[in-house]
Amino acid sequence: MPLALRFTSASQLPLELDGILPERVQALSQGAIEKLLIRHGNRLEPLAEHFAISGSIDDGTLIFESAMPSGHGIGTGMTAGVIRVVGHAGRRIGAQMRGGRIEVEGSAGDLLGQGMSGGRIAVTGDAGDHVAGPLPGSRRGMTGGVITIAGSVGAFAAAGMRRGLVAIGQSAGAGLGYRMIAGTLVVQGPCAPNPGLEMKRGSIVLLDRAIELAPTFRKAGAFRPVFLRLLARELASLNATIDIRAFGMPLDLFHGDLLTLGKGEIWTRAGALASETQA
Amino acid sequence: MTPPNTPGPRPNLVEPGAFAEAFPMTATRLVVTADTPAWALTAAQTMTGYATSVIACDAEAGIERVLDESETPDGRPGASILLFAFSRDALEKAVSNRVGQCVMTCPTTACYSGLPAGEKTIAVGGRLRYFGDGWQISKQLGGKRYWRIPVMDGEFLCEETFGTVKGVAGGNLIFLGEDPRATLAVAESAAAAMRSIPSVILPFPGGIARSGSKVGSKYKALRASTNTAFAPMLRGQVETTLPSSVRCAYEIVIDGLSLEAVEDATRAGLEVAGAMQNQLVAVTAGNYGGKLGPYHIKLENLI
Numbered sequence: 001m002p003l004a005l006r007f008t009s010a011s012q013l014p015l016e017l018d019g020i021l022p023e024r025v026q027a028l029s030q031g032a033i034e035k036l037l038i039r040h041g042n043r044l045e046p047l048a049e050h051f052a053i054s055g056s057i058d059d060g061t062l063i064f065e066s067a068m069p070s071g072h073g074i075g076t077g078m079t080a081g082v083i084r085v086v087g088h089a090g091r092r093i094g095a096q097m098r099g100g101r102i103e104v105e106g107s108a109g110d111l112l113g114q115g116m117s118g119g120r121i122a123v124t125g126d127a128g129d130h131v132a133g134p135l136p137g138s139r140r141g142m143t144g145g146v147i148t149i150a151g152s153v154g155a156f157a158a159a160g161m162r163r164g165l166v167a168i169g170q171s172a173g174a175g176l177g178y179r180m181i182a183g184t185l186v187v188q189g190p191c192a193p194n195p196g197l198e199m200k201r202g203s204i205v206l207l208d209r210a211i212e213l214a215p216t217f218r219k220a221g222a223f224r225p226v227f228l229r230l231l232a233r234e235l236a237s238l239n240a241t242i243d244i245r246a247f248g249m250p251l252d253l254f255h256g257d258l259l260t261l262g263k264g265e266i267w268t269r270a271g272a273l274a275s276e277t278q279a
Numbered sequence: 280m281t282p283p284n285t286p287g288p289r290p291n292l293v294e295p296g297a298f299a300e301a302f303p304m305t306a307t308r309l310v311v312t313a314d315t316p317a318w319a320l321t322a323a324q325t326m327t328g329y330a331t332s333v334i335a336c337d338a339e340a341g342i343e344r345v346l347d348e349s350e351t352p353d354g355r356p357g358a359s360i361l362l363f364a365f366s367r368d369a370l371e372k373a374v375s376n377r378v379g380q381c382v383m384t385c386p387t388t389a390c391y392s393g394l395p396a397g398e399k400t401i402a403v404g405g406r407l408r409y410f411g412d413g414w415q416i417s418k419q420l421g422g423k424r425y426w427r428i429p430v431m432d433g434e435f436l437c438e439e440t441f442g443t444v445k446g447v448a449g450g451n452l453i454f455l456g457e458d459p460r461a462t463l464a465v466a467e468s469a470a471a472a473m474r475s476i477p478s479v480i481l482p483f484p485g486g487i488a489r490s491g492s493k494v495g496s497k498y499k500a501l502r503a504s505t506n507t508a509f510a511p512m513l514r515g516q517v518e519t520t521l522p523s524s525v526r527c528a529y530e531i532v533i534d535g536l537s538l539e540a541v542e543d544a545t546r547a548g549l550e551v552a553g554a555m556q557n558q559l560v561a562v563t564a565g566n567y568g569g570k571l572g573p574y575h576i577k578l579e580n581l582i
Contacts, residue, residue, distance in 0.1 A: 163419060184418065203418070226389045226436040227418050227427050229353040234420045
């Protein structure tokens with residue numbers, strides 16, 4: 001039986017829920033859980049002032065039963081267990097996460113999986129800016145783990161990404177894969193022009209039919225390497241909302257960004273490059 | 280050839296007290312895939328060549344079985360291969376050399392570990408990646424790391440590390456007969472039955488060895504030499520263990536990922552021998568008097 005937290009407060013102020021983690025509350029009694037302090041606006045207040053708490057954490061699952069757009073930092077630093085959010089959630093979901101699983105049945109705010117190094121985040125809705133991005137002051141984004149988002153994402157998704165897998169089921173905003181260092185990023189829908197700018201290494205797979213790449217990416221040809229088969233299988237096993245049938249045919253390979261190391265790769269559907277289509 | 284119609288082995292078919300003496304070896308399983316079954320098999324056959332015995336080969340290897348598309352990591356046809364060596368270092372060297380020379384060179388192939396990573400692994404893709412001359416790409420998917428090495432038909436994909444286990448090598452059966460052709464027919468049938476057991480290989484040609492060896496030689500440089508006690512044409516010149524009517528002996532050597540697998544394969548071979556006993560004088564097994572290997576597989580216990 002999971003531990004359920006139902007949001008009862010009418011407050012619109014931000015609630016910082018860092019530290020409300022399955023591995024932490026597992027060792028605590030119901031009373032101790034209720035007394036856990038969370039930041040509400042500029043004050044520290046007991047968890048029970050904002051949530052009705054029921055159930056137990058026996059199976060390692062913690063559920064936020066209601067939408068909390070002002071609930072931030074859910075699963076920050078998480079290492080094990082499961083957190084489920086039924087509804088929208090705020091910023092920094094799964095920031096610095098190292099293990100376990102976070103399921104958001106709704107949309108997530110900015111900074112989803114910021115500085116994440118392991119574990120799995122699944123969002124059924126959209127996510128804001130800087131998905132899998134770096135912590136403040138760092139150039140390295142996500143260094144491990146998996147993020148799947150069924151909807152769209154904002155700007156700078158996977159910027160500085162170093163390792164791991166991000167799959168986006170719909171569109172992506174500007175700065176996709178900006179300064180990407182390594183890792184794998186798959187986007188099903190449209191993305192803003194010039195994805196992968198200044199990327200050093202890593203793989204970006206763009207499955208929309210009209211892609212606009214910077215001129216600092218050079219085409220190698222159309223290929224169907226074995227790793228794309230493995231990637232398709234991995235996406236299928238993750239239930240990512242990616243149409244893996246696209247992996248069944250050769251994809252166009254572009255190398256870049258030649259302004260930097262140039263060892264990154266962008267894969268697109270054959271003939272999807274806008275400049276080629278116009279030519 | 281006599282049809283296999285005898286209900287059970289006659290009492291003296293298995294030599295009393297016969298046992299195979301087996302010993303531990305480090306083992307791994309590889310899964311090789313390719314665009315077609317033919318290329319997967321070509322790669323598997325090439326990489327398991329010259330791998331009959333560690334007496335003179337870097338490893339003992341064989342094709343465990345052919346895999347269909349539903350059984351491989353990338354959904355292509357493939358083959359699973361078992362390799363055995365005396366140490367993890369020796370196995371790592373043998374596997375990476377063989378994958379590098381025989382699988383990576385083979386059109387359309389990829390190579391994966393067929394055992395869980397566990398605690399003890401060997402580096403394969405992690406060694407071969409340098410062939411990429413700096414253009415190799417690491418890719419981590421599903422908790423495993425792969426290396427993508429650019430080659431002339433695209434890229435060769437190889438898992439970074441392969442799991443190993445402590446396997447059992449040197450299980451064996453020796454078929455003794457009067458008629459060499461009939462004896463070979465029994466050995467062939469037995470090998471076919473034994474090959475169907477999971478987690479074992481029969482590393483010799485067609486699964487059958489005719490040049491069984493003994494430890495040492497009159498020549499100091501040789502570690503092994505012909506097994507004079509089982510060579511029928513030396514009868515009268517050396518001490519022999521062959522019954523007087525025997526003119527031919529064929530040995531099937533079994534390497535497996537576990538003692539149970541080797542015993543199961545031995546049992547399968549004995550069942551064939553029992554069914555074709557009219558073509559045999561006896562069945563026995565090779566050992567070193569129990570002084571070398573810790574595993575003693577007593578044939579009588581498996582009937």
